Amino acid sequence: MLVLLAAAFVFAADYSILNVALPEVGAGVGLGLTGLPWIVSAYTLPAAGFMLLFGRMADLFGRRRLFLSGIVLLAAASLLGGFATNPEMLLAARALQGTATAMAVPAALSLITTSFTEGGMRERALGLNGAILSGGFTAGALLGGSLVSLLSWRAAFFVNVPIAAAILVVTPILIKESRIPDRVKLDIPGAVTMTGGLLAVVYAVMEKNIVWGIVGLLLLVAFWIVESRSSAPLVPVRFLKRPTVKWGNYAGLVIFAMETGMIFLMTLYLQNVLDFSPVTTGLAFGVPGLAAVAAGPIAGRILGRYGSRNVLSIGLALQGLLILPLAFLGTDRIALVVLIPALFIGFFVHVTCIVSYTVVGTSGLPNEEQGLATGLTSMTQQVALTIGAPIMVSIAATQSVELTGIHLALGVNVAVTLVSVVLIWFGLRPRGGGSEATVVNPATEQNPSQHLAASVD
Structure with a gap:
């Protein structure tokens, strides 16, 4: 578990460190201002595009094997990026890092879900994974600037190499291979x-x-x-039709897209309306982000007590309602009195939602489909991170006054989130007499508590 969580931390921190260091990285290889978005896009495109494929390949050919391959590729790509002398080398390194993410993340997540029986233990494990992801993003945002300032933008790449090497040494000792027996056809x-x-x-x-x-x-x-x-x-149609898969991933799309869009709009608000510096803006998000780290373990316990459908629906509703007061912020810096507490509570709720949708999207499935399920949930996250900010900015751009546009986009954000809560609640309604749509396992036709009891026996 520690090995897999360390890998999750590395990928999350790497993503946010590079975002903070974009101007220095671009200047270091002679990439102009208009080319900076491609430092992000070169990573996001393969990360989203290949995630589902590699998730299924992990099931077929070995989850540990694909996880280790992803870590090897991450180390090689980081070395290439650290030694980059021109835009072509840098963008190639970012594309390889995105591919490494697509290989390692769903494989690691499926190793977690197949190592713990469905129910309380798995929910707590996924809660820890959510906490580590949030910790990685927060640490990258808070420390990335300092790392780059004290050393060089190249340190943002090189820092991955020794951690990847340690993971490669320890993984074969602690983690066994896991895959579908006697099935290798792709x-x-x-x-x-x-x-x-x-x-x-x-x-x-x-x-x-x-x-x-x-x-x-x-x-x-x-x-x-x-x-x-x-x-x-590769992906059975019956799998995609399952309510837990369908509505769990729809929830993930809304959770990430709407929160990412809100953060981008608030960045514009803090810097363009309130005239704060980028460093102050980073602190405004980083300090409340610490609440997100605590949310993961707590979310796992809440899910075990109240059920994933209830926690997901209520959590997503709270995520939307906590964005609502931000749609009324004005031009006075006293707005921070509303903004900081809303972000603090909102980030806590946001991570609870992330853990909930991951549990829903991977529940009720046999082990041989866990790589596919985690690949789909991971792909949903990457796609949502890609589309959230552009959609919100496009809505805001319809207004001539920037603050008015931000208010409108945030209002749409809240409306989409609350409508989605209703859809998800009814989409995950109990079927066949179960307490939730997530309890039936097609391989065992029994609920998680019965499966756990059978395992204990």
Whole structure:
């Protein structure tokens, strides 16, 4: 568990450190201002596009094997980025880091879910994972600037290498291989159409390119047709139709997209309206972000007591309601009296939502589909992180006054979140007499408590 959590921390911290260091990294390799977004996009595109494919490959060919391969690739990509002397080397390194993320993250998450029986233990393990992710993002945001200032932007890449080396040494000793027995066939047509479709859709959102969006949707339709007719599908259609998979991942999309959009809008508000410096803005988010670290372990216990459907629905509703007062902030710096407490409580609730949707999206499934499930939840996160800010900025841009636009976008944010709560609540309603939509395991046809009892016996 410590090894897998360390890996989660590295990937989260690496993402936020590079965001803080973007201007210095761009200047270091001669990348102009207009090229800076591609430092992020070069990472996000493969991370989102390949996540589901590698999640399924982890099931088929070995979760530990794919996890270790991802860590090796991360170390190599970090070395390439640290020694980069031109934009091409840097962007290639970022693309490889994104691919490493797509390989290692779902594999690590599925190693966690398959190591703990569904129920309280798994929920606590996923809660710790959520806390570590939040800690990594917060540490990267708070320490990234200092690391780059004291050493160099290259340190943002090199810091990954010794940690990756330690993980590579320890993992074979502590973690056993885990995969589907006697099944190594890969659905090539399904892999090509799914990956191509995801890459095209994500690229279309990033670049606001309608043509690529249409191409991506056509490829995803082709993927659905291929999977419906395949004897050994990469992603079984019945899997995608499951309420827990469908509504759990829809919840994840809303959770990340709306929160990411809010953070971006508040960044504009703090710097452009209240005229705060980037350092002060970082502190305004970083200090409340510490609450998110505490939320993970607590969320696991809350889920065990009240159920994932209840916690997910109430948590998402609170996430939306805590954004509501931000839609009324004015031009006076006294607004911090409202903003900081709202962020503090909101980040705590946000991590609770993350743990809840991960539990929902991976529950009620046999172990041989856990890599697929975690790949899908991880892909949902990456796609949502990509589309959240552009959507909110596009809404804000419809108004001529910046503050008015921010208010409008935040209002839409709240409305979408609260409507989604209703949809998720009814989408996860009990079926077949169970207490929740998440309790039925197709492999055992029994609820988690019965499965746990059987395991203990």
